[in-house]
Amino acid sequence: MASVEAPAVTPEEARRHATGPTAGLADGYTQANLIAVPRDWAYDVLLFAQRNPKPCPVLDVTDVGSPRTVLAQHADLRRDLPRYRIWEHGELTAEPTDATGYWRDDLVAFLIGCSFTFESALRQAGVPLRHVQQGRNVPMYVTDRECRPAGRLHGPMVVSMRYVPAHLTDTARDITARMPAVHGAPVHIGSPNALGIKDLDQPEFGDATSPHDGDVPVFWACGVTPQAAVMASKPPFAITHAPGHMFVTDVRDDDYRVF
Amino acid sequence: MASVEAPAVTPEEARRHATGPTAGLADGYTQANLIAVPRDWAYDVLLFAQRNPKPCPVLDVTDVGSPRTVLAQHADLRRDLPRYRIWEHGELTAEPTDATGYWRDDLVAFLIGCSFTFESALRQAGVPLRHVQQGRNVPMYVTDRECRPAGRLHGPMVVSMRYVPAHLTDTARDITARMPAVHGAPVHIGSPNALGIKDLDQPEFGDATSPHDGDVPVFWACGVTPQAAVMASKPPFAITHAPGHMFVTDVRDDDYRVF
Numbered sequence: 001m002a003s004v005e006a007p008a009v010t011p012e013e014a015r016r017h018a019t020g021p022t023a024g025l026a027d028g029y030t031q032a033n034l035i036a037v038p039r040d041w042a043y044d045v046l047l048f049a050q051r052n053p054k055p056c057p058v059l060d061v062t063d064v065g066s067p068r069t070v071l072a073q074h075a076d077l078r079r080d081l082p083r084y085r086i087w088e089h090g091e092l093t094a095e096p097t098d099a100t101g102y103w104r105d106d107l108v109a110f111l112i113g114c115s116f117t118f119e120s121a122l123r124q125a126g127v128p129l130r131h132v133q134q135g136r137n138v139p140m141y142v143t144d145r146e147c148r149p150a151g152r153l154h155g156p157m158v159v160s161m162r163y164v165p166a167h168l169t170d171t172a173r174d175i176t177a178r179m180p181a182v183h184g185a186p187v188h189i190g191s192p193n194a195l196g197i198k199d200l201d202q203p204e205f206g207d208a209t210s211p212h213d214g215d216v217p218v219f220w221a222c223g224v225t226p227q228a229a230v231m232a233s234k235p236p237f238a239i240t241h242a243p244g245h246m247f248v249t250d251v252r253d254d255d256y257r258v259f
Numbered sequence: 260m261a262s263v264e265a266p267a268v269t270p271e272e273a274r275r276h277a278t279g280p281t282a283g284l285a286d287g288y289t290q291a292n293l294i295a296v297p298r299d300w301a302y303d304v305l306l307f308a309q310r311n312p313k314p315c316p317v318l319d320v321t322d323v324g325s326p327r328t329v330l331a332q333h334a335d336l337r338r339d340l341p342r343y344r345i346w347e348h349g350e351l352t353a354e355p356t357d358a359t360g361y362w363r364d365d366l367v368a369f370l371i372g373c374s375f376t377f378e379s380a381l382r383q384a385g386v387p388l389r390h391v392q393q394g395r396n397v398p399m400y401v402t403d404r405e406c407r408p409a410g411r412l413h414g415p416m417v418v419s420m421r422y423v424p425a426h427l428t429d430t431a432r433d434i435t436a437r438m439p440a441v442h443g444a445p446v447h448i449g450s451p452n453a454l455g456i457k458d459l460d461q462p463e464f465g466d467a468t469s470p471h472d473g474d475v476p477v478f479w480a481c482g483v484t485p486q487a488a489v490m491a492s493k494p495p496f497a498i499t500h501a502p503g504h505m506f507v508t509d510v511r512d513d514d515y516r517v518f
Contacts, residue, residue: 043302259436
């Protein structure tokens with residue numbers, strides 16, 4: 001079953017050829033969110049991440065202007081994600097599949113942990129992944145929880161949601177708690193209202209998924225949170241990944257397991 | 260026994276009155292390393308910490324010029340540590356018990372996790388703490404492992420060492436692995452040579468401790484690492500804690516346990 005859900009592509013193949021959401025791709029390898037901002041804003045982003053470690057666990061930060069990361073030696077961050085978003089003053093202005101033409105010499109890129117990383121571990125523990133089964137992008141929601149601001153950056157926390165059979169929510173919590181670098185334990189289990197989410201069928205990012213009988217919604221902090229901060233805080237320029245269209249690294253998921 | 264090793268002082272009492280090393284003080288409360296640098300160097304320090312999360316897990320970063328931290332609402336970072344070190348161009352120039360006269364309006368202070376934080380958990384699991392029993396500061400050593408540089412900051416990793424009975428090293432590893440925010444699992448168990456440490460009886464910081472029969476040296480990454488980076492990288496000005504003389508926070512140790 002794992003081989004059906006997770007075609008055996010290498011991380012490099014995923015970086016070169018993927019065009020859609022990357023959930024289930026290059027199974028066992030860590031995926032990452034991207035946000036690149038001008039050097040002048042880099043301290044704010046790094047501090048925002050430090051102050052909000054559940055949604056923004058930083059896996060790597062590039063040197064100014066460099067599209068290279070230690071997470072994948074031969075990758076080029078300008079073109080090796082399936083889809084990008086270009087932001088000007090908080091407005092989405094383009095969604096290209098290659099960001100080379102938008103890259104600037106003063107950009108600093110942040111790679112932030114992604115919950116797709118713990119999906120292999122969930123699957124191995126028998127926790128079904130409804131969005132993968134249903135061929136959809138994971139649903140993501142803007143919550144009513146404000147992040148702790150940092151410098152000029154502020155905004156709400158974004159969460160991803162997975163329906164989990166009620167008898168497996170403890171398992172899902174325990175497995176993901178051991179991986180704090182990729183969001184760790186859920187921020188909430190059970191009630192969308194507790195996070196200010198009005199309708200699970202209308203996610204702000206990704207696709208709605210369908211629960212099975214007895215499923216409970218489980219919410220994890222999400223690396224799209226910096227994009228919500230870009231929208232709220234309006235830095236002059238930013239490049240991010242498109243939600244669900246992640247950077248596939250060469251690092252094994254297990255490397256981010258603390259126990 | 261716990262009451263003998265750990266007098267029941269509150270974190271606030273510890274901040275006001277402690278003058279020596281803080282191991283075992285305010286048992287159950289998180290302790291932190293301090294490094295404050297001019298704003299111009301703050302990005303380098305924060306990036307250095309991100310790139311070296313084992314020695315430099317950041318618990319809080321202050322706003323520019325502020326001596327306030329979310330880790331202890333009523334504390335004043337200028338005076339509430341037992342002892343400070345003042346650094347100019349990488350040279351130690353003073354070691355006051357109050358840093359108020361040295362504080363600057365452009366300073367950004369970083370509070371970094373401290374291995375003293377997991378000592379309560381070790382003690383509760385039956386792992387003896389030789390340095391506490393012997394009334395000494397924990398021994399710390401400069402290793403031959405270079406940290407990953409960041410901007411203008413570079414330097415070697417510093418480790419703390421605790422002698423642990425051989426049959427309890429797995430226990431010590433498992434307990435501390437669950438607390439990555441306060442250095443997490445050991446970086447090495449067994450051989451000082453593996454870290455380039457020549458003589459366990461001559462620590463660079465703190466005091467030598469004596470092993471019992473069957474004890475094995477266990478090494479954890481240490482928050483004195485930024486001080487080694489200050490010595491190597493020579494920023495114009497910095498204020499740090501004196502090794503072992505930590506900032507006692509109001510946060511419970513358990514808050515940094517991921518599982």
